[in-house]
Amino acid sequence: MRWWLPILAYLLLPLTASAQFELTPFVGYRVGGLSFDPGIVCIALVGVECPAEAQSRDSELYGLVADVPIGSNWMLELLVSRQETEIEFDPGPLEIVILDQDFDLSILQVGLLRQWQRDRIAPFMAVGIGVARLESPAETVEGSAIDEGRLAASVAAGLKLPLQDWLALRLEGRGYWVDLPASLDGEMIQTELTTGLTFRW
Numbered sequence: 001m002r003w004w005l006p007i008l009a010y011l012l013l014p015l016t017a018s019a020q021f022e023l024t025p026f027v028g029y030r031v032g033g034l035s036f037d038p039g040i041v042c043i044a045l046v047g048v049e050c051p052a053e054a055q056s057r058d059s060e061l062y063g064l065v066a067d068v069p070i071g072s073n074w075m076l077e078l079l080v081s082r083q084e085t086e087i088e089f090d091p092g093p094l095e096i097v098i099l100d101q102d103f104d105l106s107i108l109q110v111g112l113l114r115q116w117q118r119d120r121i122a123p124f125m126a127v128g129i130g131v132a133r134l135e136s137p138a139e140t141v142e143g144s145a146i147d148e149g150r151l152a153a154s155v156a157a158g159l160k161l162p163l164q165d166w167l168a169l170r171l172e173g174r175g176y177w178v179d180l181p182a183s184l185d186g187e188m189i190q191t192e193l194t195t196g197l198t199f200r201w
Contacts, residue, residue, distance in 0.1 A: 022067040022075070024170050026196025030083050031058040034103070036184050056103050059085035061192060067113055075113040077126055079154075082106045087136060106133040107152055107176070115160065122160040122168075129153045132178045151179045160198060168198040 033056035063081030070076050083105045111128025132152035158172030172195075178188040 020069065020200040022198050022200050024065045024067075024196040024198040025063075026065065026081075026170065026172075026194045027060065027062045028172075028192050028194030029058070030061045030190055030192035032190040033058075033085070033105070033188055034087060034180075034184065054087050054089050056105075057085045057088050059083060061194070063107075063194075065196070073115055073117075075115070077109075077111045077113045077128065079109045079111070079128055079130075080107065101136055103134075103136040103146075106135070107131070107154075108133075109152065109154060111154070120162055122162075124158055124160065126156040126158075126174075127154065128156075132176070134178075134181075146181070146184075148181060150181065153177050166200050168200065170194075170196045170198045172196075 035055040061083040065079045067075040067077050085103050087101045087103045109128035109130030113126040115122050115124035131149045133149050134146045136146040154174050154176045156174035161169040174192050176190040
């Protein structure tokens with residue numbers, strides 16, 4: 001029995017009894033991502049190896065963020081987002097045609113948000129840490145596909161523009177760092193711009 005759940009709820013109740021919870025569905029556009037040598041071998045007239053470059057295409061994303069007040073101007077934040085894109089292959093000097101492959105990136109993070117009230121505008125900053133799920137059926141490196149979770153961190157800044165007591169427009173820019181598998185050699189940096197409607201109650 002999860003006996004500690006009622007105790008945890010009792011301890012958190014004083015922090016949230018008089019505060020506004022926020023739930024924000026959002027959409028946006030993300031740039032940056034995978035960029036690597038897929039190790040593809042082509043047969044040239046002189047029998048040399050000519051690996052092509054591969055990278056993920058910039059694309060749209062969607063997601064949801066929930067904010068729970070934990071003190072004056074501070075919120076505990078839970079963020080989930082998903083980007084559906086493709087890995088694009090540069091055909092290289094010999095113009096070998098390789099079909100693009102689907103590439104999906106799902107991110108789940110928990111973090112802290114700090115906001116300030118400036119007249120009717122509320123600027124904020126946030127940090128988060130969690131897991132990025134990389135998924136692709138493409139045989140990109142040494143004949144293996146990508147399908148695993150990796151450590152991910154982010155920083156964000158933005159504005160909340162109240163429309164009603166219970167509704168606000170949220171504009172945000174966020175940058176991500178994702179630790180890549182050893183086979184992809186390195187890390188992934190992405191940036192995004194998003195907009196969403198924040199529902200308060």
